[in-house]
Amino acid sequence: MEIDIQGVTHSYGKVTALSDVSLTLNSGFNILLGPNGAGKSSLFALLTGLERIGQGSIYFNGCTIVQNRASIMKRLGVVFQQNTLDIDLTVKQNLSYFASLHGLNPIESISRIHTLLSELDLSDRLDTKVRSLNGGHRRRVELARCLIHQPTALLLDEPTVGLDVASRRLIHSVVHDLALKQGVTVLWATHLFEEVYSKDPLSILLNGQLIEHDICSALLGKHHVENVNQLWDVLIYAN
Ligand SMILES: Nc1ncnc2c1ncn2[C@@H]1O[C@H](COP(=O)(O)OP(=O)(O)OP(=O)(O)O)[C@@H](O)[C@H]1O
DSSP, rough: OOEEEEEEEEEEETTEEEEEEEEOOSSEEEEEEOOOOOOOHHHHHHTTSSSSEEEEEEETTBBHHHHHHHHHHEEEEESSSOSSSOOTTTHHHHHHHHHHHHHOOHHHHHHHHHHHHHHHHOOHHHHGGGGGOHHHHHHHHHHHHHHHHSSSSEEESSSTTTTTTTHHHHHHHHHHHHHHHHEEEEEEEEOOOOGGTTTTTEEETTEEEEEEEHHHHHHHTTTSSHHHHHHHHHHHHOO
């Protein structure tokens, strides 16, 4: 799916969270890098239709959410920063409920749940209540839930923040593979430099402005630096 963000400006009262942001996302692992308060979550709220766009437009394969909400939502998978699982239900119950909302029949649903839990190394937690899972495992269940209907675009708002290294690496690797091997359009917001690989498209958001957008290695070359850490220092200094 192509996601085309055109001239988006968004404010909360007098606070401008996004200022004239334009960005086209295609199939692949697109990274949105920005510090706290840069405007990442605001962009997610606009992409998912939770907030109305003040100025500008966002198109999903040429259609806005207002024009085609149901069809766009069917093809989107979203993980927000806050945990949204029901902690008093088991992993299976959380996932089955979401599968049925997406129209999967019980046989398709259980097959998909087994496949996803296996990929996320959680097969032994099928009947565990989410309340008993650690943070890393809960995040993996959230990821399984957002993948249950095989979306063609994934929006992930800082999905690995606060997780142990094993869960962080597993989640990053599963999503990276989906983007590269199955052509899913991923938008991965983060402030962790280690999650940026040199071949990935990288967008850098600072104070609501998109200050850079290109393949990471091209940005390193453009600014004559060797890694994202150094790139960051150069850009912060320049802005
Ligand atoms: N509901 C709101 N009301 C008022 N101001 C808000 C609201 N949500 C965000 N902001 C402000 O908008 C700006 C961008 O915030 P946003 O949460 O989008 O950034 P972020 O990059 O996601 O940061 P974080 O990583 O801390 O979540 C900040 O100045 C923030 O204080």
